[in-house]
Amino acid sequence: xxxxxxxxxxxxxxxxxxxxxxxxxxxxxxxxxxxxxxxxxxxxxxxxxxxxxxxxxxxxxxxxxxxxxxxxxxxxxxxxxxxxxxxxxxxxxxxxxxxxxxxxxxxxxxxxxxxxxxxxxxxxxxxxxxxxxxxxxxxxxxxxxxxxxxxxxxxxxxxxxxxxxxxxxxxxxxxxxxxxxxxxxxxxxxxxxxxxxxxxxxxxxxxxxxxxxxxxxxxxxxxxxxxxxxxxxxxxxxxxxxxxxxxxxxxxxxxxxxxxxxxxxxxxxxxxxxxxxxxxxxxxxxxxxxxxxxxxxxxxxxxxxxxxxxxxxxxxxxxxxxxxxxxxxxxxxxxxxxxxxxxxxxxxxxxxxxxxxxxxxxxxxxxxxxxxxxxxxxxxxxxxxxxxxxxxxxxxxxxxxxxxxxxxxxxxxxxxxxxxxxxxxxxxxxxxxxxxxxxxxxxxxxxxxxxxxxxxxxxxxxxxxxxxxxxxxxxxxxxxxxx
Amino acid sequence: xxxxxxxxxxxxxxxxxxxxxxxxxxxxxxxxxxxxxxxxxxxxxxxxxxxxxxxxxxxxxxxxxxxxxxxxxxxxxxxxxxxxxxxxxxxxxxxxxxxxxxxxxxxxxxxxxxxxxxxxxxxxxxxxxxxxxxxxxxxxxxxxxxxxxxxxxxxxxxxxxxxxxxxxxxxxxxxxxxxxxxxxxxxxxxxxxxxxxxxxxxxxxxxxxxxxxxxxxxxxxxxxxxxx
Numbered sequence: 065x066x067x068x069x070x071x072x073x074x075x076x077x078x079x080x081x082x083x084x085x086x087x088x089x090x091x092x093x094x095x096x097x098x099x100x101x102x103x104x105x106x107x108x109x110x111x112x113x114x115x116x117x118x119x120x121x122x123x124x125x126x127x128x129x130x131x132x133x134x135x136x137x138x139x140x141x142x143x144x145x146x147x148x149x150x151x152x153x154x155x156x157x158x159x160x161x162x163x164x165x166x167x168x169x170x171x172x173x174x175x176x177x178x179x180x181x182x183x184x185x186x187x188x189x190x191x192x193x194x195x196x197x198x199x200x201x202x203x204x205x206x207x208x209x210x211x212x213x214x215x216x217x218x219x220x221x222x223x224x225x226x227x228x229x230x231x232x233x234x235x236x237x238x239x240x241x242x243x244x245x246x247x248x249x250x251x252x253x254x255x256x257x258x259x260x261x262x263x264x265x266x267x268x269x270x271x272x273x274x275x276x277x278x279x280x281x282x283x284x285x286x287x288x289x290x291x292x293x294x295x296x297x298x299x300x301x302x303x304x305x306x307x308x309x310x311x312x313x314x315x316x317x318x319x320x321x322x323x324x325x326x327x328x329x330x331x332x333x334x335x336x337x338x339x340x341x342x343x344x345x346x347x348x349x350x351x352x353x354x355x356x357x358x359x360x361x362x363x364x365x366x367x368x369x370x371x372x373x374x375x376x377x378x379x380x381x382x383x384x385x386x387x388x389x390x391x392x393x394x395x396x397x398x399x400x401x402x403x404x405x406x407x408x409x410x411x412x413x414x415x416x417x418x419x420x421x422x423x424x425x426x427x428x429x430x431x432x433x434x435x436x437x438x439x440x441x442x443x444x445x446x447x448x449x450x451x452x453x454x455x456x457x458x459x460x461x462x463x464x465x466x467x468x469x470x471x472x473x474x475x476x477x478x479x480x481x482x483x484x485x486x487x488x489x490x491x492x493x494x495x496x497x498x499x500x501x502x503x504x505x506x507x508x509x510x511x512x513x514x515x516x517x518x519x520x521x522x523x524x525x526x527x528x529x530x531x532x533x534x535x536x537x538x539x540x541x542x543x544x545x546x547x
Numbered sequence: 548x549x550x551x552x553x554x555x556x557x558x559x560x561x562x563x564x565x566x567x568x569x570x571x572x573x574x575x576x577x578x579x580x581x582x583x584x585x586x587x588x589x590x591x592x593x594x595x596x597x598x599x600x601x602x603x604x605x606x607x608x609x610x611x612x613x614x615x616x617x618x619x620x621x622x623x624x625x626x627x628x629x630x631x632x633x634x635x636x637x638x639x640x641x642x643x644x645x646x647x648x649x650x651x652x653x654x655x656x657x658x659x660x661x662x663x664x665x666x667x668x669x670x671x672x673x674x675x676x677x678x679x680x681x682x683x684x685x686x687x688x689x690x691x692x693x694x695x696x697x698x699x700x701x702x703x704x705x706x707x708x709x710x711x712x713x714x715x716x717x718x719x720x721x722x723x724x725x726x727x728x729x730x731x732x733x734x735x736x737x738x739x740x741x742x743x744x745x746x747x748x749x750x751x752x753x754x755x756x757x758x759x760x761x762x763x764x765x766x767x768x769x770x771x772x773x774x775x
Binding site: 326327329337385424 | 657
């Protein structure tokens with residue numbers, strides 16, 4: 065069975081991994097190349113040295129043997145045994161097919177036939193041949209004067225051992241170099257990536273709305289300073305654009321103030337003389353008055369939200385008791401929402417005296433907008449409950465209506481500017497600007513609170529819950545109030 | 548006799564519409580288009596209340612406010628284009644008694660005007676109580692605040708009334724809302740900043756160290772009280 069040919073997996077290595085891999089691969093290639101050169105050079109040198117030494121010795125021994133043989137020494141084997149060969153070498157003499165060896169383990173069979181042929185033809189043979197254990201370097205020198213041949217067997221165990229150690233050392237060095245390459249790659253990639261990381265962090269912070277974020281420009285690297293300056297230029301333009309948009313909204317609203325003031329003062333005069341008008345004129349007046357209020361409201365809300373956008377809206381924070389704050393705000397808000405029954409306000413004991421740090425005017429806007437919203441979505445119902453509870457760290461103000469409720473899918477969008485909810489249950493003649501809940505969200509956020517929407521657990525309808533941090537949970541005793 | 552309102556406003560159309568509106572409510576109206584004109588008009592026919600826009604060409608509303616306040620205790624309402632705390636506080640510190648923000652609701656402005664005029668009238672029939680605290684003597688019938696050595700402490704009518712109100716309930720905490728109601732005559736319209744700014748101004752006049760008040764003290768989360 066042959067394995068299915070598999071297409072190479074589409075590996076998408078990150079920039080960092082690719083850099084590390086490239087460095088490691090480069091280091092590996094380089095170190096293997098260097099190692100190979102070092103190994104083969106060393107090996108060659110060592111072998112040549114050995115060969116030279118062996119050759120010299122073989123010549124010398126051959127000369128000794130020739131003298132001995134031509135003088136007809138009584139014991140050839142004694143002469144052979146007396147040859148100075150050094151450790152790891154064996155001498156072998158072939159005297160008319162009579163073999164004399166200095167080692168029992170070496171005999172005529174140790175000499176490869178090819179070497180013998182060369183020597184018997186009258187030349188010097190240098191050859192490597194497998195011996196017992198390690199290979200031998202064999203040098204054969206013919207001694208033609210006495211029709212003999214001398215062989216010097218050089219044991220290469222040492223050499224081989226040396227080479228093996230060298231190979232291991234070079235391999236280890238290559239591995240270490242590769243690892244080092246990878247580490248260098250890692251460091252280099254980090255350094256290379258750092259500006260990218262900075263860019264991405266900056267982009268995140270800009271996306272989160274902090275348009276003052278810029279990259280540091282004191283980069284000496286010309287490649288990076290290009291990126292930095294173009295990034296910063298982009299944010300400059302973006303900020304400029306957003307500023308211009310915000311300014312435009314603010315300018316438009318400002319310009320609308322004066323004619324609105326004139327309109328509303330003049331309309332006030334007409335309304336004061338309402339009784340002297342005929343029916344149709346009165347209807348027209350009421351329409352004008354209603355829409356003028358709406359217009360005024362829209363301009364006020366636009367100005368308020370553009371001030372928040374431009375960060376020029378300073379909070380007037382003061383410390384107030386949650387109970388009184390909510391009661392007052394609700395009373396004030398419901399006084400200007402005539403279609404509404406005064407909401408029932410329940411304040412839990414633990415929240416009553418808790419001190420919050422709020423901007424009262426803005427908190428009143430929050431309550432007013434929530435009550436107005438409750439009314440708008442109430443689908444005819446006019447009863448709204450306001451409950452205040454506290455847990456030691458936060459006060460939660462819940463505005464509960466019994467209207468048609470808000471679809472779960474709509475909940476996150478109702479705090480968007482100009483988001484108009486589904487028409488079901490919405491009263492037709494609402495004076496809302498479409499910015500009411502957006503302002504609620506902004507004001508609450510700026511007072512370090514949160515606002516969320518849940519289903520009314522007891523009936524149909526919705527609960528808006530504003531949570532604000534408590535500054536002091538149990539402030540004063542009664543006598544301190546000086547009552 | 549009908550009360551006179553001086554409108555200081557550079558936008559001619561707004562001025563005309565306000566004149567119409569005030570006249571239909573039975574007030575006499577004088578107009579001025581600039582700060583300089585306002586001062587002339589002020590001395591030509593002294594009004595019972597001044598409505599001054601803060602953004603005026605030349606001498607701005609703040610300066611006009613200060614100039615009028617230097618010679619008179621007439622109620623001043625400033626009209627701001629912005630509801631920024633900075634503008635409001637600066638206007639109140641220039642001597643205004645109250646403020647409205649453009650575009651204002653005519654009924655709301657009318658209510659404020661009525662409250663301030665009512666108060667100004669009632670000032671003329673003040674009780675003859677004399678209250679003392681610390682080194683200070685408050686002569687309500689004369690509307691005068693003095694040190695015990697006789698040197699007078701100059702303060703505006705609103706400041707005086709605020710102090711008198713606190714002095715009427717020594718050692719009792721009065722909330723900003725209570726003070727707005729009794730001193731300014733407002734129930735719903737009031738802004739706590741009105742009280743805060745006037746308290747701050749009063750402290751610079753009656754406290755040895757305004758940063759560490761001994762008489763006019765803040766009660767956290769509650770309001771203010773006068774320690775006798």
